[in-house]
Amino acid sequence: MSTKETKTREAICALGAKLAARGLCPGTSGNISARIDDGWLMTPTNSSLGELLPGQLSKLDLSGKHVGGDPPTKEALLHRSVYDVRPKDGAIVHLHCTHAVAISCLDPSCHHNKETTLPPITPYFVMRVGKLPLVPYFKPGDPKLADAIRDYAKGHRAVLLANHGPVVAGTSLSAASASIEELEETAKLHLLLQGFKVRLLSEAQVHEVEEAFPS
Ligand SMILES: O=C(O)[C@@H](O)C(=O)COP(=O)(O)O
Ligand SMILES: [Zn+2]
Numbered sequence: 001m002s003t004k005e006t007k008t009r010e011a012i013c014a015l016g017a018k019l020a021a022r023g024l025c026p027g028t029s030g031n032i033s034a035r036i037d038d039g040w041l042m043t044p045t046n047s048s049l050g051e052l053l054p055g056q057l058s059k060l061d062l063s064g065k066h067v068g069g070d071p072p073t074k075e076a077l078l079h080r081s082v083y084d085v086r087p088k089d090g091a092i093v094h095l096h097c098t099h100a101v102a103i104s105c106l107d108p109s110c111h112h113n114k115e116t117t118l119p120p121i122t123p124y125f126v127m128r129v130g131k132l133p134l135v136p137y138f139k140p141g142d143p144k145l146a147d148a149i150r151d152y153a154k155g156h157r158a159v160l161l162a163n164h165g166p167v168v169a170g171t172s173l174s175a176a177s178a179s180i181e182e183l184e185e186t187a188k189l190h191l192l193l194q195g196f197k198v199r200l201l202s203e204a205q206v207h208e209v210e211e212a213f214p215s
Pocket of ligand 1: 044045096
């Protein structure tokens with residue numbers, strides 16, 4: 001096994017432990033994956049992200065065949081679809097973090113608009129997440145979900161699966177993690193602000209941040 005693969009295995013386990021310590025992946029929910037030279041490493045199905053072992057991680061070859069470790073997450077095909085349409089990204093995190101899941105369960109008429117479920121409340125949300133479109137509901141692991149996500153993930157690093165939770169891609173595990181944590185915090189803020197008059201960032205302020213901090 002290459003040193004890079006060994007390090008990636010350790011990084012996935014460390015990230016799982018961090019997300020679990022922050023209460024972002026209840027039970028055995030969520031999954032993490034990373035690209036390696038000869039395929040992908042993914043978290044095994046039904047595993048607790050806080051208790052991952054490097055040697056148990058599932059390895060898929062470049063054709064998507066399971067070639068090592070425990071059986072992969074039921075969302076393996078979904079992860080592969082996102083990698084397919086986002087060739088520059090190297091890692092994906094999917095969580096059932098409470099506030100983002102709450103947003104995913106709202107009637108779409110309660111979402112900010114058709115392009116994004118959450119509005120631009122803070123510059124850091126614009127930097128780390130940007131727009132957050134809603135992917136229509138399909139049951140977890142459904143190949144139709146893996147197919148549907150393609151159109152949304154092509155132009156967005158973060159998407160929200162209806163009645164399910166967020167999926168975020170990044171150039172690295174730490175980039176994907178920073179984005180999904182910011183997404184969850186913004187979902188929480190958005191819910192906290194319900195009933196108040198909120199000043200959103202203007203379109204010009206959003207552009208200013210996008211230009212100053214390109215992703
Ligand atoms: O919601 C689901 O069932 C999956 O998307 C999930 O979060 C955990 O499934 P596994 O990765 O197969 O454990
Ligand atoms: Zn899930």
